[in-house]
Amino acid sequence: MQPVVPEITRTSVTNLINKGERTDGRALDQYREISLETGVIKKAEGSARVKIGNTQIMIGIKPQIGEPFPDTPNVGVFMTNSELLPMAAPNFEPGPPDERSVELSRVTDRGIREGKIIDLENMVLIPGKKVWMIFIDMHVVDYDGNLMDAAALGAMAALMDTKIPTATVQDDEVVIDYENMQPLPLKDKTVMCTMAKIGKELVSDPSLEEESIMGARISIGIRSDGTICSMQKGGERPFEKEEILKAIDMAQEKTKELFKYLPES
Amino acid sequence: MILVEDKDIVVPGEVLAEGEYYAGRGTFKDDSKVCSALVGLVAIRDDKISVLPLQSKYIPKRGDVVIGKITEVRFSMWNVDINSPYSGILPASDVFGREKRDMNKAFAVGDILFMRVVDVDEVKKVKLGLKGRGLGKFRGGILVEITPTKVPRLIGKKGSMINMIKDHTKCEVVVGQNGLVWVKGKPEMERVVEKVIKTIEAEAHTSGLTDRVREMLNQLLGIEEAEAEKEEEEDFKEELIQ
Numbered sequence: 054m055q056p057v058v059p060e061i062t063r064t065s066v067t068n069l070i071n072k073g074e075r076t077d078g079r080a081l082d083q084y085r086e087i088s089l090e091t092g093v094i095k096k097a098e099g100s101a102r103v104k105i106g107n108t109q110i111m112i113g114i115k116p117q118i119g120e121p122f123p124d125t126p127n128v129g130v131f132m133t134n135s136e137l138l139p140m141a142a143p144n145f146e147p148g149p150p151d152e153r154s155v156e157l158s159r160v161t162d163r164g165i166r167e168g169k170i171i172d173l174e175n176m177v178l179i180p181g182k183k184v185w186m187i188f189i190d191m192h193v194v195d196y197d198g199n200l201m202d203a204a205a206l207g208a209m210a211a212l213m214d215t216k217i218p219t220a221t222v223q224d225d226e227v228v229i230d231y232e233n234m235q236p237l238p239l240k241d242k243t244v245m246c247t248m249a250k251i252g253k254e255l256v257s258d259p260s261l262e263e264e265s266i267m268g269a270r271i272s273i274g275i276r277s278d279g280t281i282c283s284m285q286k287g288g289e290r291p292f293e294k295e296e297i298l299k300a301i302d303m304a305q306e307k308t309k310e311l312f313k314y315l316p317e318s
Numbered sequence: 319m320i321l322v323e324d325k326d327i328v329v330p331g332e333v334l335a336e337g338e339y340y341a342g343r344g345t346f347k348d349d350s351k352v353c354s355a356l357v358g359l360v361a362i363r364d365d366k367i368s369v370l371p372l373q374s375k376y377i378p379k380r381g382d383v384v385i386g387k388i389t390e391v392r393f394s395m396w397n398v399d400i401n402s403p404y405s406g407i408l409p410a411s412d413v414f415g416r417e418k419r420d421m422n423k424a425f426a427v428g429d430i431l432f433m434r435v436v437d438v439d440e441v442k443k444v445k446l447g448l449k450g451r452g453l454g455k456f457r458g459g460i461l462v463e464i465t466p467t468k469v470p471r472l473i474g475k476k477g478s479m480i481n482m483i484k485d486h487t488k489c490e491v492v493v494g495q496n497g498l499v500w501v502k503g504k505p506e507m508e509r510v511v512e513k514v515i516k517t518i519e520a521e522a523h524t525s526g527l528t529d530r531v532r533e534m535l536n537q538l539l540g541i542e543e544a545e546a547e548k549e550e551e552e553d554f555k556e557e558l559i560q
Contacts, residue, residue, distance in 0.1 A: 057389045057399065060428040065460045069505065076509075 063266045071252040084258040089314045091214035099215025103207035107197035112211040113190045121184040129176025131187035133162035142196040160285045161204045164243050164274035168282030172238035183227050198261040201272045205245035244311040246304035247272040273304040324362045328354040334367050342368025376402040376466040376496035378444045382435045385494035391421050401496045406444035430456045459502030462512050464519040466497035471522040486535045510538050
């Protein structure tokens with residue numbers, strides 16, 4: 054159940070944004086403080102903890118050898134899952150993933166998949182039989198708005214942190230050498246920028262309060278060369294064409310800042 | 319023998335005193351020892367020892383005035399969220415008397431009301447009422463949330479703190495016992511009040527707070543005024559150039 058938003062809060066926040074200000078004193082296109090750590094989970098092959106303001110997500114990467122999907126025998130497999138932990142917010146319930154959790158994992162997955170970030174062709178051991186499977190697991194531990202950007206940034210950092218064991222094929226058998234770990238084959242980087250439409254303005258990195266009163270939101274995933282690789286629209290209200298074009302310009306600008314948090318490579 | 323000093327921070331289970339002492343709120347007695355039951359600050363009054371929690375949730379008490387928001391409109395009552403583990407109900411008869419009118423026209427979901435707790439029964443069903451001076455629906459303004467134990471500090475001795483804030487900012491400020499504060503004035507002043515309230519919440523346990531808050535108010539308002547003057551000056555210059 055969505056919490057009820059007081060009518061006076063809706064009015065005061067909207068009025069403030071129409072004047073170009075925000076309740077926490079940020080500029081309309083300003084992010085909250087971002088912190089990113091990698092290698093925080095020892096047992097995982099790759100991991101990251103990302104914080105945007107009070108929003109916090111833990112991400113772990115687990116590689117495994119398995120059978121590819123029958124329609125794509127010559128590429129590796131990767132899957133993204135997310136968990137909205139009940140401790141993160143009063144309205145997150147335990148149990149099977151709900152709409153928000155499915156959206157979060159699918160949007161993050163889309164950015165990485167359509168951006169062709171992981172070199173999946175290079176992860177085949179025996180075509181049609183044995184390939185590397187990469188599992189990205191995201192756990193939202195604290196929710197204060199803008200999960201999409203945090204998840205996309207954290208998942209990218211965790212992938213860059215990942216080391217997988219060397220696997221070779223000998224007589225149709227896969228031999229895994231845990232002594233020789235190597236980085237996951239990556240081709241590019243991607244991050245995501247989310248904008249919320251409140252009143253007549255677009256604000257980036259909406260906080261929980263802003264998300265609860267926004268008319269609509271748009272998340273844009275961008276690769277390091279500036280090409281758009283994913284997009285997701287949410288909320289009840291429509292966007293006009295000009296607003297989407299403006300959002301893309303803002304995302305191009307903001308993702309440049311977000312890329313700086315990722316390690317060089 | 320008292321083992322702690324006034325305003326010390328203690329943790330649950332910590333022994334505060336041994337011997338003939340009264341166990342006040344937030345403490346319990348174990349044989350002849352008085353121990354803390356929560357994380358908070360020690361308050362010693364003669365031979366009564368109590369612990370004030372650093373953070374708390376509002377537990378409704380008859381006679382309190384609270385700020386709540388309508389979460390549901392039902393056949394003959396409104397459900398109200400009063401920032402507490404227990405939700406309140408406002409009966410329609412309390413608002414309309416015997417008349418029957420459209421409930422939604424009076425109060426809709428999302429409205430903020432200032433109410434009195436009329437009754438709390440043994441299963442913590444909270445009955446609210448609107449009879450009294452100043453009670454009713456708020457129009458405009460902003461809401462600020464603080465932890466309910468800090469409410470007395472925000473009000474100050476005989477309202478000294480809250481009156482000072484009102485005088486300095488020319489804002490209307492209403493404090494509910496449940497930790498919600500409603501502020502209405504000029505939008506920029508509302509933000510100043512919000513900032514000040516958050517400071518008071520963070521520094522409620524320190525001494526000399528009223529003076530520091532006055533300084534902070536002067537500083538915040540001073541800057542605002544200076545900026546306004548500057549802008550006016552610039553406008554004036556522009557006019558001259560034209």
